Amino acid sequence: MTIFLLMWPLLAFGLELPLLSASDLPGDDGKAVLLLWPRMPYEASEVFYVVQGAEGPEGPFEEIARFPSNSHYRTERRAPFWTWRKGKDEHFFVVRTIGGRPLESGREYYFRLGVDLGEGPSFGPAVSAIPKPNWFDFKKLNNLIFMVLLAGVVLWFIGRARKKELFLRRIPGLDAIEEAIGRATEMGRPIYYLTGRLGMSSVSTIAATIILRDIAKRTAGYDAQLKVPHTDPVVMAVCREVVKGAYLEAGRPDAYNEEINFYVTDDQFSYTMAVDGMMVRERPAAVFLMGYYYAESLLLAEVGASVGAIQIAGTDAEHQLPFFVTACDYTLIGEELYAASAYLSKEPALIGTLRAQDVGKAFLTAFLVLGAIASTIGVWAGIEHKIDYFLDILRDFS
């Protein structure tokens, strides 16, 4: 009887209350409930929906949220098309707390929805749901697929690179190396090769030692004088082996000399000053700065340029690139350093990875072009929501 009386004003206006449904929110840790109810004809910004919740069927019901009835449409939730239908025909609300207390999984909760036309809300019947934890978050499905595909591509290309040689484009900086060494031989002046300031665990140092091997082979052939000042004893030991091997391979073990690689100091600025001093005295014709550098990049490249050396740099130290680019004749930028080392070493793992990354880049490039065109058309034609089906593929919904 009381219920009838409360509903009376609504019935008098010919309005009916929307039918509320409650269910466990999928893809979460079991601490939320999803409420859904259809759109009603009387929705307007002055009409409010009131969501209430309780821990038992009899209440007490506490207010959880109150919002204008022309909001909280399905379209407003950020979720991918494969878990969530967008549209304005239904409203949604995600409940995480009742009266400030977080929901617990496995417990039954009761909810009811009220419509407030300005004279206090009228409520429909209560519905219940039990939040449950889930074992997979389908919103992250695209992330998982991306990972699996990329893993497949990486493994496949490494496997292929082991069987046959994959094409890698020649890095222009490598041609400059030949020229620089030739010039140093002509002038009878030394060549300096620096491997950066990190140890053997760094990818850039490894790349630097691989390039050193190639350069040492050439200097052995030309009988040019190579000098490799070091800041890390372990890197020096590795480079001695590398250079020795290169001279053997070039058929010039007689020209090899342990003193090609020498240790200066591990201290940043003292090392830099010492190398700068040597460069000023010996005026090398070519200077190679490969590997990872910190602030000393500036000092080294500046002095090299001032003695008139051909300088070729290669680093993935992004902050130092501006200095190398301005002071050197050629600079291998970031990944180009790895590419150069993969090109020279022919190591399948390196080449395969590089190729796999290229596939990834090609995919992203294509997606970007299509995505930009599609979303432009979307705005043009006013069909943005349709375009979302495509853009959702590479969207983050975590």
Place this chain on the structure above:
Amino acid sequence: MFLRQYVPMAIAFVMGVVFAVQYYVPHPASEELLTTVNDWLIVVSGFSMVLGLASLMGSHWAKVRRGGPGWGYSLVVFLGILGTLAVGIASKGKMFAGEELTLTALGWVYDNMLVPLQGTVFSLLAFFMASATFRTFRARNLEAGLLLTAAFLVMLGHVPLGEYIWDKVLGFLPPKADQVMGWIMNVPNMAAKRGILLGVGLGMIATSLKIIFGIERAYMGEGG
């Protein structure tokens, strides 16, 4: 071979797969697993930090013992470590003590030695930068010219005096110096940085995958 090579590879594989998959599993059990193992690893990081610090001390100690050129400086390093440690233990590792928050001995060393030393070492770069700019920043070709122009505009828009000069000299132009700088940072600079980021992201994922599948084994150290 089995214990030295395959066991670590298996450990890396299991850990990698489990914690990559954990990301997709919202169940509380999976979150609990992440919390627990992650807590362990914070403790392990403390242990590995000792390794790093100890090897640095070891290399300087070796220099002092061998007495080669510059061994005195290694002794300075050593005295610095021991002195700070002594002061640190006396101050229980805190900068301030008591209700009045008076500076402890460690706080004194920190404020009057560590802060000025480190700050000054890096401030040397201001000088190096000025000279390097003067000696190498030349518009030799289109690339260098673009780099130079961008740097010039950013520097001009970055300081009040630059904005002032812009207003006096180029005030008739609609954009102000700081707006020009803002556009360079937000548009062409951002685009290039994002391109690099995408490449770096792919590289990081590829490297992680190679670690999991035992192709990349640099973490095993020598002979791995």
Place this chain on the structure above:
Amino acid sequence: MRKLAEKILSMDRRAIYLLMASAALLPFLTGPLGLPSRVSPEVKAVYDRIESLPEGSPFLISMDFDPASKPELYPMAEALVRHAFRKNLRVIGMNLWVTGSGMAEKILSDVAEEYGKKYGRDYVYLGWAPGATNVILGLGQDIYKTYPRDYYGNETSGMPVLEGVRTLKDIPFMVDLAAGDPGIETWVVYGKAKSMAGGCTAVIAPGMYAFLNSGQLVGLIGGMRGAAEYEALLKEMGKATVGMDIQSTTHVLILGLILLSNFAFFATRRRR
């Protein structure tokens, strides 16, 4: 003319050092130049976000820098903490760079004293912990397990300042002040912050624009200029504002040097 140009180009490096030192000392001799910096949208966004927080909200500030970037990030941290205390937010401080611990402690306790804030109720300093990535991940899981004790050895659970905070998700806004790695990128990738802004040295600021554009950062305070802008927004002239004078003189000197060297360069080249 060409001789002069060649002479200029081969100027001793120490002459430039001397010029630089003079430019840096100039504002100390002349007194403040009094030129204002305009406030950029990136910085304003951080300020507005803090302004929009209701009183008593928790606010996390991670001070991931060391003394080498003190002149840039120290004033920035001071300004942010000041702003948070002014808005009566509950400030949670921490740091991931071991040699920065002392500075972070000093910033919090100095500004707290200035505003009469009480430790444990209005603010807390969680301190430094090893393993940056794990610390950030851990905060996303459970703050009390990652930091069972604060910097001073007090138990964190039950602290009034942390009431209602279990993970990063319970913190409506955080700022990371970073001088490198671990820093903003680490927080972006491993943190589960609801909303985050970055403050950083000018060296890494350009790289952060990608995250700003994508909305992963709501705002960005870059270098001393950013700190000065923030001080201007707070209407509290601090060390960053003072420092902008020497930025002005030295920047203009370097700009002049670039122009001079390029003129000289082209003068020598044209004759060849």
Place this chain on the structure above:
Amino acid sequence: MSPELLGAWVAAGLTLAIFSFLYKDNPFFKFGEHLYIGISVGYSITLLVFNFMIPKWWTPLFREGRMSLLVPTVLGLLIWTRFFPRFSWLSRWAFAFVVGFGAGIAIPRTISNFIFRQVESTAVPLVSRGQQGVSFGWGDFSNFLIAFGVLSVLTYFFFSVEHKGPIRPLARAGVLFLMVSFGASFGYTVMARVSLLFGRMYDLVEYSSRGYGYATLVLLGLMVAVFLAQALSKKREGG
């Protein structure tokens, strides 16, 4: 001498010692630099002990008996086998644990933050719809430039095909975008370096005041005198 005054003298002296490098590499600088390394290592150890080892490891494990900490303790001890070459291979187990975990957690999070979020904010509409219908404004032009820039930079770092044909101009545009961004970085970096200079200059100027006993000036004078004496004695030896 109060601790504060002594502090000013020490700080001024060390600052000048490092700055003396601008004249040339010299023992003052070397002393300061090595002292810096020593103090920062000492400070790190202190914090490691007082903020980590004692409160987060020793106390919970041995005083409160949290046995779950035994696992990381064993892993940590395995890492320490690197100190003993005979057993150092054992450290690989611990490193594999740490590195494997790191690789695992990195992959999905990198995909989400470095790939997806970046792609999403690049593939945006290049026109906007306003009151007067569809238009192409300055903001749209900037968005176009961003999309084009990202694309061309990605193309530049593409190694599987030669930069020939239509790829060539695209890769070339990529280089130009990179150059602008390097220039912008450079312009920004100047500010960072000058900031540090400001910090040191500020202190030096402060310490040259009377309250600090003209610390900066006295020490600077002494240092110049040493360099002069050295230069003179070298000249005499040479002459």
